Amino acid sequence: MSALPEPRFLDERTAHWAKTKPDAEAITFLERTWTWSQWYDRIRHLAGALADRGVGRGDVIAFLDKNHPACAETVLAAASLGAATAIINFRLAADEMDYVLNDCGAKLLIVGTELKPGIEKIRDKLPNVEHLIELTPDGKDGDEYEAMLAAATPVDRSPDVEPDDVCIIMYSSGTTGRPKGVSLTQANLIAHTVNAFDGWEMDADDKNLVAMPLFHVGGTSYMQLGLHEGIASYMTRDVDGAQLAAGILAGANRTFLVPAVLAKVLEIGPDAVKLFSALKTYGYGASPMPLPLLRQALEAWPDTDFIQAYGLTEVGGVISLLAPEDHRNGNEERMVSAGRLVPGAEVRVVDPDTLEDVKQGEQGELWFRTKQLMKGYHNKPEATAEAITEDGWFRTGDIGRVDEDGYIFVEDRLKDMIITGGENVYSIEVERVLAEHPAIAEVAVIGIPDEKWGEAVKAVVALEGDATEADIIAFARERLAGYKCPKTVDILDELPRNPTGKILKKDLRQPHWENAGRKV
Missing domain, CATH: 3.30.300.30 (ANL, C-terminal domain)
Known part of the structure; x- marks a missing residue:
């Protein structure tokens, strides 16, 4: 990780790279590439545009599109005003979309062209949304988002913003039948970036392949790696073979994806396997990697570092990692574990009935305490109180155990979740x-x-x-x-x-x- 001081605010590192290497590549998306100075300038213009529309500290805006750099721009710009961005899952049905947009209380909605017809059908059910801004994938003539940036006067970070201000709201499925908004602060996201990528040695010519959906914590939090380290990011619009291949051919050599993508690459055949061998690191998570598939992957890519991540949206993403050396030391029992805690985190294994810690190696509910832990569930204090103890332990609902060397095994669920x-x-x-x-x-x-x-x-x-x-x-x-x-x-x-x-x-x-x- 970078030797620079740990930032206090989410936009600090982007400002630093814009100053120290203004002409270096920051982000490539479809046919467009922005340097660090160009991208930071867009963030400051967007902050001005949002401020002009009444967005300030404590407000929420919503972003609804497939992957697009404008999502990351929006998060940083809104955060610099003390506002939060609710990143909405574009796969939601109309009834679900109606619910989350009203629940988050967004006063401004940025929506992709492909998804705008769905919003227009429920527009009369969104009384809080004062401004609707259309965004196109290519940013050409008629793009309201680009026009809004061009017309705006750039503004700097507001003086009243605090690191503990909520900057992202992500909706997870709900135990009561409706999704809950997970409120993550600037301090949460920064702590996650520092902890989850601790020990990664990044080279100046590394390029981050951001392909996971940004409405998923595995997409948005992984995006922060490139911004923090000052390396270029190549963002795909969708997770498909052609776009992933284009990213690797453009020099991307680090990525995070679900195991199903890896299985597809192996199915396609030798050419795809050879192409993916350009990856230095392949992080995976969000669902289990079947051991037979993992064995195939290790054999197919002997020079790639595999890193398994276990985590939850409520902790900003990753809470434990299975390191590259654990994938290749021949200990298959450890290979099916979720690895060991990231720095600064604590774990307890608790009997869910007695709430007492179980003996080492025995099963119980996994509880974590970390600076990455969410501020709470948006507008749901009772749900927050059920999930977080008074002394700051998060009750995951996952059943597991921890062995004598600190390896975490996730083996069942207390929560009725798939x-x-x-x-x-x-x-x-x-x-x-x-x-x-x-x-x-x-x-x-x-x-x-x-x-x-x-x-x-x-x-x-x-x-x-x-x-x-x-x-x-x-x-x-x-x-x-x-x-x-x-x-x-x-x-x-x-x-x-x-x-x-x-x-x-x-x-x-x-x-x-x-x-x-x-x-x-």
């Missing part, structure tokens, strides 16, 4: 929607093993009318983001229940997981 392709899906959120189907009498949603996505969403239903598996899946797709919809549906006469009437999800899960060699 992770598919790096996206969190709470069963209750899907059940809430399916329960509205007129033919469904009762429903349970579970995660089942999937070699590509880690887990797949399955619905198990009992009917009181006529419906097919295809009918039920189509019903869900009209109301939920695609990744939340069940891929398969089992129809039973009745669902198994315990004597108190609770559906026995463990019995529904058991046949699917008994030979999987893992529980999550």
Whole structure:
């Protein structure tokens, strides 16, 4: 990591690089490249444009698009005014989009051209949104965002801004059926960048391949690496083979992706494998890497450093890392662990019933304490109090253990959650929607093993009318983001229940997981 002093504000390093190497490449996206001075100038103009529209400390603006450097510009510009950017998942269905935009209270919305028609359909349901700014992928004539920057007078960081001001709100699926906004401060993001990338030796000609969706903490937090270290970033609009290949051919040699992408590269064949051998580091996370796939990857790319990241949005991203040497020392038990804590973090393994620490090596709920920990859930003090203890421990809902050398093993979930392709899906959120189907009498949603996505969403239903598996899946797709919809549906006469009437999800899960060699 850089030897420069740790910054207090999110825009400090970008300002530093604009001053010390103004003409060096900062970001490349599609056909456009900006130097550090050009990019920092855009941030200052955007801050001026936002201030002109009444955005100030404590306000929220929203960003809705596929990957675009304007998202990072917006986060830094808004943060310099003390405002937060709610980065919205563009895959959400209309009902979900309506909810999160109103919940975050955004007074200004920047929306991509491809997604604007969906916003126009619900525009009358967004009374808080005073300004709607359209953004195009290529920034050509007619781009309202570019016109707004061009017309603005640049402003510096507001004097009343504090490091503890919330700068990002990211929505995660909710245990009560609605998403919760995770509020991360400038101090949280800076601590994460310093801790998660501790020990990385960056060369001046390194280039960061930013391909994970920016609405995901794995995208936005990884983007901070290049900004902090002053290395160029190559951003893709989508995670697809052609765009990833273009980034590597343009010199990108470090990246973070979900394991499913790696599996696809291996499927494509020798040419793709050879191309990806240019990567110095391949960080992966957000879903488990099956051991057979990891073995294949280590053999295919002997000179690449593999780094597994385990974390949660609530801690800004990464809380533990499995280092490159742990991938190649022959200890396969350690290879399926989540590695060891990042600097400055603490872990407890707690009995979820007694709230007492368990003995070393025994299973319990994983609790973490770190400067990376969110300020709380946006406008949800009760949910925040349930998740964070009075002395600052975050209760993850993940069941695991820690061995004698500090390696963390994540082995089950206390929370009723599915992770598919790096996206969190709470069963209750899907059940809430399916329960509205007129033919469904009762429903349970579970995660089942999937070699590509880690887990797949399955619905198990009992009917009181006529419906097919295809009918039920189509019903869900009209109301939920695609990744939340069940891929398969089992129809039973009745669902198994315990004597108190609770559906026995463990019995529904058991046949699917008994030979999987893992529980999550």
